[in-house]
Amino acid sequence: MKARTWPALATAAMVMPLSAMAQDAYVIGLTGAMTGPPASTYAPAVDALRIYIDRVNAGGGINGKKVSLILQDDSAQPGKAAANAKQLITQDNVILMLNASLSSTYAPVAAEAKQANVPLLFASSVCPQSVYPPADPLQFCTTAFAANYDSRATLAFIKETAKQPVKIGFSAMAIPLSRAEMDFAEQQAPAHGMTVVGKEVIPPPTPDYTPFATKLKDAGANWVFSWAPWVTQVRTLEALRRLDWHGDYIAWSHIEAEGELARLKDGQFYVVGANALFQDHLPIHAEIEEAAKKAGVQYPPQQMAEGWIAGMVIEAALKAAGWPATPQQLALAMSNLKVDTKGLRGGPIEWTKDNHFRTRQYYRIYRWDPAKGAIISVKDWYVYDVK
Amino acid sequence: MQLAVNILVLAAIYALIACGYVLVYRVSRVMNLAHGELMMLGPYLLLVTAAQFQSHWLLAIAAAVSLSLLTGVLVYVLLMRKMTGEMVLAAVLTTLALGILLRGVMVLVWSAQQQYPASALSVVNFAMALPGGARISLISALLVLTTALVYGGLFAFLRCSRWGIRMRAAGQNPLLAAQRGINLHAVYALAWGLSTLTAALAGILIALDSGLDQTMAIIGLKAFPAALVGGLDSLVGALLGSLIVAAAEVLLIHYVDPLLSEVVPFLVLIAMLVVRPWGLFGTREELDRV
Numbered sequence: 001m002k003a004r005t006w007p008a009l010a011t012a013a014m015v016m017p018l019s020a021m022a023q024d025a026y027v028i029g030l031t032g033a034m035t036g037p038p039a040s041t042y043a044p045a046v047d048a049l050r051i052y053i054d055r056v057n058a059g060g061g062i063n064g065k066k067v068s069l070i071l072q073d074d075s076a077q078p079g080k081a082a083a084n085a086k087q088l089i090t091q092d093n094v095i096l097m098l099n100a101s102l103s104s105t106y107a108p109v110a111a112e113a114k115q116a117n118v119p120l121l122f123a124s125s126v127c128p129q130s131v132y133p134p135a136d137p138l139q140f141c142t143t144a145f146a147a148n149y150d151s152r153a154t155l156a157f158i159k160e161t162a163k164q165p166v167k168i169g170f171s172a173m174a175i176p177l178s179r180a181e182m183d184f185a186e187q188q189a190p191a192h193g194m195t196v197v198g199k200e201v202i203p204p205p206t207p208d209y210t211p212f213a214t215k216l217k218d219a220g221a222n223w224v225f226s227w228a229p230w231v232t233q234v235r236t237l238e239a240l241r242r243l244d245w246h247g248d249y250i251a252w253s254h255i256e257a258e259g260e261l262a263r264l265k266d267g268q269f270y271v272v273g274a275n276a277l278f279q280d281h282l283p284i285h286a287e288i289e290e291a292a293k294k295a296g297v298q299y300p301p302q303q304m305a306e307g308w309i310a311g312m313v314i315e316a317a318l319k320a321a322g323w324p325a326t327p328q329q330l331a332l333a334m335s336n337l338k339v340d341t342k343g344l345r346g347g348p349i350e351w352t353k354d355n356h357f358r359t360r361q362y363y364r365i366y367r368w369d370p371a372k373g374a375i376i377s378v379k380d381w382y383v384y385d386v387k
Numbered sequence: 388m389q390l391a392v393n394i395l396v397l398a399a400i401y402a403l404i405a406c407g408y409v410l411v412y413r414v415s416r417v418m419n420l421a422h423g424e425l426m427m428l429g430p431y432l433l434l435v436t437a438a439q440f441q442s443h444w445l446l447a448i449a450a451a452v453s454l455s456l457l458t459g460v461l462v463y464v465l466l467m468r469k470m471t472g473e474m475v476l477a478a479v480l481t482t483l484a485l486g487i488l489l490r491g492v493m494v495l496v497w498s499a500q501q502q503y504p505a506s507a508l509s510v511v512n513f514a515m516a517l518p519g520g521a522r523i524s525l526i527s528a529l530l531v532l533t534t535a536l537v538y539g540g541l542f543a544f545l546r547c548s549r550w551g552i553r554m555r556a557a558g559q560n561p562l563l564a565a566q567r568g569i570n571l572h573a574v575y576a577l578a579w580g581l582s583t584l585t586a587a588l589a590g591i592l593i594a595l596d597s598g599l600d601q602t603m604a605i606i607g608l609k610a611f612p613a614a615l616v617g618g619l620d621s622l623v624g625a626l627l628g629s630l631i632v633a634a635a636e637v638l639l640i641h642y643v644d645p646l647l648s649e650v651v652p653f654l655v656l657i658a659m660l661v662v663r664p665w666g667l668f669g670t671r672e673e674l675d676r677v
Contacts, residue, residue: 034494034499035490035491035494035499035601036490036601037600037601037602037604037605038601039494039499039601040499040500040501040600040601043494043498043499043500044500174646174649200645201645201646202645202648203645203646203648203649204602204605205602205603205605205606205609206606206648207397207400207401207593207606207609208393208396208397208400208527208596208597209597210392210393210396210527211390211393211397211636211637211640211641211645211648212640212645214389214390214393214641215640215641215645230501231501231598231600231602234598235597235598238597239597241514242512242514242522242524243389243514243522244514244516244522256500256501263503263506298498298500299498299500300500303500
């Protein structure tokens with residue numbers, strides 16, 4: 001009996017402090033694509049979130065309690081994401097679930113979260129329809145890009161900027177969200193007086209983008225709009241330029257945009273986005289740069305705004321939920337939240353009972369200025385109400 | 388004319404990757420499912436060598452390719468050698484596991500972010516005008532040239548050199564070759580080394596042209612149908628298979644639907660498997676082994 005009891009007691013002695021520690025902290029869990037093909041989009045954001053939470057803990061935590069952030073890699077695979085979500089919810093007892101992965105992982109993670117009545121925050125992964133009004137009570141999103149609104153903002157800018165009749169081509173990646181957005185833009189373009197001359201849906205991965213670019217060039221496009229993962233956006237542009245195409249190109253300002261604008265130095269390449277680029281030199285940018293340097297991260301600080309914003313929102317939500325916080329109390333607090341992004345976005349992130357995306361979506365457009373040898377803002381913040 | 392250039396460039400990419408599959412299969416009967424990852428390792432090694440030889444891009448590339456050759460030899464010596472005499476399936480599964488391991492290690496070491504070896508080496512990838520209004524980038528032109536040189540070199544090596552003849556002998560009848568005093572392990576190690584070298588060349592040139600990220604390993608798999616269409620144990624077949632797959636892909640992108648480019652290689656492969664399962668230039672008896 002003794003022989004059996006001792007190992008059990010020893011195990012309990014090891015586990016008890018961990019449980020106690022967990023109960024003495026806000027436990028939140030993330031499943032994300034930290035490895036795998038799309039990791040370049042998600043891993044920097046996850047790193048930024050981790051640094052943010054570490055800083056919060058170093059500063060005394062929230063409501064006097066530490067935040068325990070558990071990270072699980074799903075390599076953008078739905079099966080792994082489901083297993084991660086189950087473990088985080090049933091074994092780690094997280095009060096908030098985060099997703100930073102491909103949209104194909106959403107359904108299994110959302111199902112686990114819903115079953116356990118745990119709020120689910122999409123941070124750096126594209127916002128699903130369920131966070132827009134009327135929002136799912138348990139789903140929230142901080143990610144910059146917004147289906148349909150992004151195309152409306154982009155087409156409005158092209159209409160305002162173009163000096164001659166616009167013949168527009170579109171470039172999408174062969175994934176549902178990108179295709180749907182380019183389909184939407186294709187439908188909207190004629191209402192802006194534009195002629196749609198082509199739409200290329202490019203499979204990932206593609207060894208050579210030239211065949212797709214050849215079609216867009218041959219179709220006579222003088223503007224090309226791409227809303228896709230960064231790799232598709234930028235490689236289509238580079239292939240077009242090698243074909244001696246001199247039109248204007250506009251793409252979504254993903255986290256890679258700032259470094260890439262400086263690399264390409266292309267005066268006719270515009271990026272439309274909801275995050276301020278670090279070339280604005282805001283105090284919050286300096287804060288992120290300093291934190292990234294201190295933490296010795298692998299990714300450039302310019303790629304960290306998305307994860308930082310998620311951290312700010314989580315901090316505000318936990319503060320509002322108080323201590324101790326149940327998942328239900330947290331969801332309630334998140335449903336009535338306003339977070340000052342300190343200039344990282346054009347305005348605050350505001351969630352209401354029915355709107356878990358944000359009540360107003362702000363856009364800004366940048367490009368490389370060859371004369372100045374720097375990135376410049378070509379259109380300052382403009383706003384759309386999200387209804 | 389531009390279509391013809393596009394076909395040529397894509398065929399060169401597929402052919403350069405596919406010859407690595409053929410080299411290993413022809414000699415050791417193993418389908419190397421880590422070929423894409425070994426291809427991706429080449430440009431990552433180039434990032435390392437670029438930091439050492441910044442102003443000498445040719446030296447940096449030569450060093451990265453040499454390291455890749457060594458990696459291939461080490462893969463055989465440390466891993467695949469242990470699979471000698473085991474079921475072929477076990478060896479294939481070992482390569483699958485190796486691929487997963489390599490992917491993880493590469494993320495840990497170089498992170499998941501997009502990398503540009505061309506910027507690291509200050510290589511300007513300008514476009515050149517060709518007759519008929521077509522254009523080709525410098526790196527794409529180099530890729531076509533490299534593929535031609537690699538195939539030419541391999542044909543000469545396999546036909547004329549002592550080690551090349553030993554490789555062919557080991558591929559045709561390993562038992563007899565061993566009885567004639569050929570060191571099979573050395574031959575297999577050489578095949579793995581050459582296969583990884585050609586894969587690295589492909590990876591380096593693709594990365595110099597359009598950048599490097601985690602999706603490159605999947606590009607390695609896209610060339611696999613080209614090798615199968617041509618016949619998995621034939622270099623001529625790999626060349627022709629690549630041309631057929633690339634032509635079908637580019638023409639369907641241009642005239643039908645760009646989305647077809649994802650399925651075309653496999654449609655061509657299925658068609659070939661129905662009509663001639665051992666491929667255009669493959670050996671008929673190899674079918675059982677596949």
